[in-house]
Amino acid sequence: MNLKQLADHLKLSPTTVSRALNGYPEVSEKTRNRVLAAAEANHYHPSHHATRLAKGKAHVIAHVVPLSVHTMINPHFSDFIAGAGLTYAKAGYDMILRVVMESEEEAVYRSFAKDGRVDGVIVHGPRVGDTRIALLQDLGLPFVVHGRTMADDADYSWLDVNNFRAFERATNFLLDLGHQKIALVNGFEDMVFAARRRDGYLKALKDAGIPIDPEIMFSSEMVEPQGYQALKKVLKQAKAPTAILLSSILPALGAVRAIHEAGLVPGKDVSLVVFDDQLSFLQNSGDIPMFTSLRSSIHDAGTRVAEMLLSKINQPDSGFCHELWEAEFVLGSSTARPPQA
Amino acid sequence: MNLKQLADHLKLSPTTVSRALNGYPEVSEKTRNRVLAAAEANHYHPSHHATRLAKGKAHVIAHVVPLSVHTMINPHFSDFIAGAGLTYAKAGYDMILRVVMESEEEAVYRSFAKDGRVDGVIVHGPRVGDTRIALLQDLGLPFVVHGRTMADDADYSWLDVNNFRAFERATNFLLDLGHQKIALVNGFEDMVFAARRRDGYLKALKDAGIPIDPEIMFSSEMVEPQGYQALKKVLKQAKAPTAILLSSILPALGAVRAIHEAGLVPGKDVSLVVFDDQLSFLQNSGDIPMFTSLRSSIHDAGTRVAEMLLSKINQPDSGFCHELWEAEFVLGSSTARPPQA
């Protein structure tokens, strides 16, 4: 059943029926109720594509997910999506997830900008020297970035966590406890967030006059085995680090595993500080959480980024919006003074 | 630039341009090349909604993700999506992810069926007594189920892992090693896959004449703390289980943590067998994998389910397709004979 048929059935014009359905004021209450009832009774649902074509708006947001060599979706991503997706759904928007090879990403954005299938996109995980932002600005497709570039972040909207500060702070905390040798288990440092975290860590070390040791700095995919392998390597060193800074709970779990296997106790022999995205499936909570951490909800970030994009779409002329969230410091049971201090 | 403008610019009719672009034979090579070149040069991208309206097909698949009270997306889901999403993208389909509250799920399916916005849907995580399948059959919306119901699975397409067999086998393996007391850390048992796993476990115990002990059977969200808490509880029992069967690597990591904390060694004092979905961010691999497991790639399942749905959409009259995958048994280092055997 389409609009015309419904109109015929009601002996009304399509115009009136359309208006009644869409809540326009120039239709009497009596007629509106008749229309609404008939629509309900006949299971009438307006054709999505016809509506979109006529209105010129897609009511769709796209998340383009470039698959790297790993053919994986970052697990942090699923919580981000949960937050964003719920926001879209509430606002009557659909979310399309486009999984593409990295090489096709640009073409996808180009077609999105031209074919009107989406109203805007979210840019995930900006890399150092990322070209996507310039491209999107060029194309005029509304977007919000989760994260930001290393510089020039004034002329687009973004939401980011203060990664530099978080890691600087975490490092200082460990230094204050007396740790002198602190390892870093970081994500890929071509990602801006990881680069900033490294810089925060280096800044704190430098301020404390502690030399940098590349042997205890790791940078790769933030997964469980990453932490395991890094700790395996580090713990066998002559003068092993007494503290480890980790970029995610996932490698932290691997680190704990390696520490246990070495017959050591985390939070006693080796201190751990973790950046905690509050992944729903890896809660670090309780009265005394397992890990001392810097905490910032990636789920909430998803929600907020989605809101920012929707408001940008609905008020295209509003300025750029920037939010820099500070991670919350949470004392857990994974940190202590270094053993012989 | 739209089709008409492009046609005007080429001094051709929209008909011819459309045909040239879509590869119809009744247009000369010369003209086709002219059209293609002009489209390229002018960055012409056909309007998505206009195309869909005219063609009557959406070229979109929806995954409806009901959020339970937990407001989380199951992490297993992200790997499934990666596989499915890539398949859609290759076939020129879009994937929309609709995150909804459980209560709205039915309304969403109804509108999808009527408004033509999607060509088909994937049903995730069927529950015992699930009503979605009957609804979709009723609505005539093409769908494929990842998993299946407890009975009546002949009249719809599905892909499932033989969960019963996998857990029966895992239990038997532990029994053969000499374990007499085997705990089960399972997912929510209103989910069909979890119910089947439990049944396989119970069957093996029953065949071996071992009494069932509800005190060592757990059923909840498959996350890291689940395994931790279950093991905490179990290890303090007078006659603690010597082996644990776990439904996912996530709780298995929690279990390892609890075992370590108790001063015991996994794979020696306590044996673990895990169902391994081969989550990309929690690889259980290597020469000797950490966990003895039953392995079945959820990523591959996503790929295959997507293929099944696409072929169903393109050949609506083909029959139902059923695939039951057997999990692969992988011997790791988390199992041994029980301590004093």
Add this chain to the structure above:
DNA sequence: TTGGATATTCAAAGCGCTTTGAGAAAAGAT
């Protein structure tokens, strides 16, 4: 040279909705 077959191109009618501009009906003012 011509008739018929074949290869190309086109005008026009959808697809199902929204929206503009007008007209008819009802209500209020004089």
Add this chain to the structure above:
DNA sequence: ATCTTTTCTCAAAGCGCTTTGAATATCCAA
């Protein structure tokens, strides 16, 4: 009772594409 207003309803023109059926060009054999 007449003239404005205000309410309500409608016909028709899009939105940008595809597709049908017809028309024109081109080709070949007779």
